[in-house]
Amino acid sequence: MILSGFALSTHFAEANVILVPHNGSHSVQKPNNSPDQYRLEFSETTPKLVKIEAQITLKDSLLKMSDNGPMPYRWPQYIHDLCAYVKNGKQLKLHKRDSTAWIVNNVHKGQEIIIRYHVLIDHEKQNWPGGIDGVAFVRDWGITAxxxxxxxxxxxxxxxIEVLFKKPDDWEISTPWESVDPENTTYMVANQTQLLESFIVAGTQQEVKIARDEFNLNFVLGxxxxxxxxxxxxxAANKILDYYINLMGGLPKNSSGGKLSNVLVVINQSKEMDGEVIGDNISLFLNPEAAPQEQIISWFLFAHEFFHLWNGKSIRFKDTRTDWFKEGITNYYTLKALYNAKLVNEEAIKGVLNQLFYKRYINDKGLGKIAPADAASGFDKDNHWGLVYGGGLFAGICIDMQIRHNTENAHSLDNLMQFFYKETAGTDTLIGNQDILNQANLLAHTDFTGFMNAYINGTDEVPLNKYLEFxxxxxxTNNKQLRLIHELGKTDLQQKLWRGFLGLN
Known part of the structure; x- marks a missing residue:
């Protein structure tokens, strides 16, 4: 049966969906008080066009899209042929309320309606802050959205919420949701947040699962x-996962207090390299044929986004003023994880510190003008990547070295991360810069206020040499090149601190 160009597979009928034709429109009946249902159809011949039909029980008269992302007003730009119907098939009038929402006329709370629309996966024609990897795109092997x-x-x-799929026979569906049928075409989604803050992959991709207790890391390889x-x-993922679990003292947790059960890691082959976290899920562009130095960056992207499940998702922050910590400290532990997984050696770490981080830090147009705490304001951190990702990394190294030095390596930045994980992960508590300062002061038996005022809330260049001397x-840093050189005749404490830098103690 074809509904306004929307072909429904037989499993929709098996899910108690009854289609009644009338004057070119159709109605879907479902039990009262049943959840909202969405049905998506993918086509091999027109992969950029996703056909969607939804049965919705109205809470109000407003239809809307996500307000998340740096440019949420763009989401409706790719919606076409949106129509709404009552159960008897009569078409309802819609009008735009603003750039992200529509109002349905002459409806009431509790009324069931049907909406149909097409999504044109043509998002790559525009530039998106953070890249297309967290948006929607089509490749030869399928769709990621x-x-x-x-x-x-x-x-x-x-x-x-129920989500059903129709797909070509040789395609697979990959989502972080729970499948409720043997064919993996029907899924149950816990709530609207998980519906919107997820990825769907439809195509000929492969999927591999890594499990730790109730935690499943689902790799989707395109x-x-x-x-x-x-x-x-x-x-590599197994080794990195084990390092992070041992470091933090547990698996990632969500804000409701439960442990994450399913995390999707989508790795798409690309000439570009990029990464994005949406909800609890990760999308990566990796180039498997890149030069060895670029391969290191690929692994770095994966391990960086992966650690955000702890530093950013389990431990959550008040605002963008802490992005230096969320991104910079994540960079620090990413390097440690890669070293412990034997994916990089010490020389490679030195190369990444110089070629990737120091160069972008020292050449950031905001250095000396904008504080790292202010550099991410208004989704502007991509414009000041060096300050946020590089400056935050170098500040984190300095804080770690000071704590280790003051306590003869009895305490470190690890303890700060473990404290925040233990005390705040799975709660509504949000971390701010004052919380970071207070905990660092306790661990180091010193006062980092001057450090924070100069290098986080101020615009001074982070004095890496002073702290790595420990x-x-x-x-x-001659000629804008960061070179790390081992001194001769190191003390036992200095050797321990360098091993700590590498994540070995």
């Missing part, structure tokens, strides 16, 4: 070369 880009919703608090190397990716390292 965030829930933000696909779903029109109603109301603010809805649970137990592209022939990526898929051929899946054992390599899985082995580990017996000379940090030369």
């Amino acid at each position: 965030s829930g933000r880009s696909l779903f029109i919703i109603n109301g603010d608090v809805k649970t137990d 592209g022939d070369t990526i898929a051929k190397n899946k054992e390599h990716y899985v082995d 580990a017996g390292i000379q940090a030369s």
Whole structure:
């Protein structure tokens, strides 16, 4: 049966969906008080066009898309042919309220309506802050789309949402949601947040699961070369996962207090390299054929986004003034994780510190003018990547070295991360810069207020050499090149601090 160009598969009927034709429109009946249902159809011949039909029980008269992302007003730009119907098939009038919402005329709370629309996955024609990896795109092997880009919703608090898929026979569906049928075409989504803050992959991708207790890390691999190397990716991911669990003292937690059960890591083959976290899920562009130095960056992107499940998702922050910590400290532990997983050696770490971080830090147009705490305001951190990601990393190294030095390596930045995880992960508590300062002061038996005022809330250049001296390292910055040189005759404490820098103690 074809509904206004929307072909429905037989499993929709098996899910108690009854289609009644009338004058070119159709109605879907479902039990009273049943959850909202969405049905998505993917086509191999027109992969950029996703056809969606939804049955919605109205909380109000407003239809809307996600307000998350740096440019949420763009989501409706890719919605076409949106129509709404009552159960008897009569079409309802819609009008735009603003750039992200529509109003349905002459409806009431509790009324069931049907909406139909197409999403054109053509988002790459515009530049998106943070990159297309967290938005929606089509590749030869299929479609990757965030829930933000696909779903029109109603109301603010809805649970137990059903999502059904129709796809070509040789395609697979990958989502972080729970499948409720053997064919993996019907899924139950806990709430609207998980509906919007997720990724859907439809195509010929491969999927591999890594499990730790109730935590499942689902790797979705798109592209022939990526898929051929899946054992390599899985082995590396296992090592990185174990490092992070041992470091933090547990698995990632969500804000409701529960442990995350399913996390999707989507790795798409690309000439570009980028990464994005949406909700509890990760989207990566990796180039498996890149030069060795670029391969290191690929692994760095994965491990960085992965650690955000702890530093950013389990430990959550008040505002963008802490982005230096969320991004910079994540960079620090990413390097440690890669070293412990034997994906990089010490020389590679030095190269990344110089070529990736120091160069972008020292050449950031905001250095000396904008404080790192202010550099991420208004989703502007991509314009001041050096200050936020590089400056935050160097500040984190300095704080770690000072804590270790003052306590003869009995305490470190690790303890600060463990404290925040233990005390705040899975709660509504949000961390601010004052919380970071207070805990660092307690661990180091000193006062970092001057440090924070100068290098986080102020515009001074982070004095890396002063603090790496505690580990017996000379940090030369001649000619805007960061070179780390081991001093001769290191003390036992200096050697311990350098091993701590590498994540070995």
